[in-house]
Amino acid sequence: MSNRKDGFVMNQFYNPSKLTWKNLIQRPTFTLDDYQVLVNEVFENVKNHGDEALLNYAKQFDKFELKEFAVNDSEISKAIRNIPKNLRKAIKNAKDNIHAFHKAQKTNRIKVETQEGVVCWQEKLPIEKIGLYIPSGSAPLFSTILMLATPATIAGCEEIILCSPPNSYGKIPDEVLFTASLCGIDKIFKIGGIQAIAAMTFGTESIPKVYKIFGPGNQYVTSAKQFATRYSVSIDMPAGPSELLVAADETADPDFVASDLLSQAEHGPDSQVVLVSTKKDFVEKVNKSISYQIDELQRNDIVKKALLNSKAIIFDNDKSAVDFINEYSPEHYIICVKNEDYYIKNVKNAGSVFIGNYTPESAGDYASGTNHTLPTNGYSKQYSGVNLDSFTKSVTFQKISKKGIQLLGETIELMANAEGLQAHKNAVSIRLKKLENEK
């Protein structure tokens, strides 16, 4: 994007050859190695000194002397009272939609008699203890609580805790406390950064240990989450800067597309903003609309930085466009084209897909029902966004009858023998022999 007299234009590429795609889909390089020493130090300290370490870090990093980590009931009641009625209604509306969509993802027990007397089944059991990390900063990101606590509750997780850094008055924003309370979370702790992740990993006197940690954060938190996986904790997914790819043509409204690209650019200077089109004219219109809309935005300094790396890629046919998009594997993907069915049918890699002129990304970010915790950085090639299954693990069961083992036994014996595992074979043979003797 360069600043021209007539406004901003995105960096344009025409029918880029496949050889250049590798560069075009490149995300900002981003290494967590720089944080390893610090993260390791904080983890060791929290592991060995528990709450005492946490209190010291709160003083050191958050410049605040905490008396207690846990948010108390009166703080929560006060927060609830402080939320304006219309915002309260909005958050409830969003929660209902998120609940409806995630509840529908429940799967029943799957039971199969694979052969006579051999019954196998699969059940999804809740992860007992989970931790949510909600970052603070310029604004309270309460929407993420809806996205994580709602499915966690549907899944039946027994213990859900929430950690969030307090502001300089030692408070967690009202919106965060209200939303947490609405979702039934009553274990809320004023603690942020690496030390929060370490506390949830090991447990301290005040903060319970959890089995899986969810939620976004800055590079310190991201690095700490990655590090936590060394200590029998799992995490929702690896994180990177947020992304939006819009595929649009003359059937799309350029003002809408511009507004969507801008909404993505507002996340941060490293946000990825990509427009793919088969229509050069349309791209021009979007550029114009961006120029027109951008100056109205409060965060336009961030937006302008992000747009410096934005790309408008023009292909002369839908197939190349779709192939490129699958290579890119966007986190958010808006489809607003004439040939809509073709684009939808050929989605191979994406976090969440938004279709048509009236489906802005912000609908999914907040309130339509889908989850907004999604794989970035090309990870939609192999990772799911957060969904109901993120809060469960699948466990298999089997029960074999006497007849069943008599019918299947020889198969197991032959295979175990061929793998050189004689004791495995013997566990079957000993049963078959006894059954033989019973006759």
Add this chain to the structure above:
Amino acid sequence: MSNRKDGFVMNQFYNPSKLTWKNLIQRPTFTLDDYQVLVNEVFENVKNHGDEALLNYAKQFDKFELKEFAVNDSEISKAIRNIPKNLRKAIKNAKDNIHAFHKAQKTNRIKVETQEGVVCWQEKLPIEKIGLYIPSGSAPLFSTILMLATPATIAGCEEIILCSPPNSYGKIPDEVLFTASLCGIDKIFKIGGIQAIAAMTFGTESIPKVYKIFGPGNQYVTSAKQFATRYSVSIDMPAGPSELLVAADETADPDFVASDLLSQAEHGPDSQVVLVSTKKDFVEKVNKSISYQIDELQRNDIVKKALLNSKAIIFDNDKSAVDFINEYSPEHYIICVKNEDYYIKNVKNAGSVFIGNYTPESAGDYASGTNHTLPTNGYSKQYSGVNLDSFTKSVTFQKISKKGIQLLGETIELMANAEGLQAHKNAVSIRLKKLENEK
């Protein structure tokens, strides 16, 4: 386990207090840090020099000068001819059962109109490119191919490749080639160790890059898989030594239980073997049967080493037993007790559960239909065993109508505003305004 005149006994614990559980559930400590320097070096080399690096490592580590990595058709045909008819039938039997159980795990598209005009759906899309690693060594572990390739094919993965180290004659065992071929895998490469994982991570002239790597391996391979996750590749799960916990009482046959414990012990000296019972007499009987069976086993040197760390834990009630087992979170869990329903109903954490006297672990290891790639080391608290979903990612879609955005719009605007994300709000406002003007 100590060697007494009258035979082996497992290390016994009576009603251990909850304070000691943390130690009792402890697995062998196991750090991958020792391999980091070597793994990093191999990854850099393979990344920068491709096939050339692979050929050098084959010479250095496998003591073999390869001409070509790919297994050719005539090698496969020969392997197929070499498999005895009864083993061939056994492998097909196992494959059919695994296919039946994993096919039943298919989920349909989930579609919900969360509120008027707001339609959201979830689809599971196959991970396009996956890599299977099959270790070699004393025996050909062909059963793992069934466990990975069968669900991968059902999921619809487009490209499935298999890497396995060649033996000292430059060959991959017939059983491995036969099973791969039976599963429709035609891209089989003679390459093992860290360099195989690096090759699948980056791709080389001969070996395609993949998005997710599955399969077991020694500590070098495990370390390399963990390392690979830094480079936009995911892996099936973190690995550790295999485990079996048997809960049994007087309704169980002590010979069967002994044979199951021995089959687990045969995996390796670090295998975890645990017996939980409410009946002291029963434990004595199992000890006796172990002493009796152990000397018959070919791998009894390994078995004896593993049994040195085995534990028999006696609780005086089922509740404590079940609570302990959930804390332990076993990979394999055999339930063979009077109070069977209670134990099953209260499974909170386990990889795979085997119920009753005629359901040995080896049934699930080979042929009943369930998967044998399971979370060890307590990871069944938060990780699933490999299942159909391991080969897919869940993607959400949404389409909102004009009416839909008019009804949901204000909710999004209010929430975006409260999070200080004005461009997110604007993406909705601009649409609502145009719709207002259309009237």
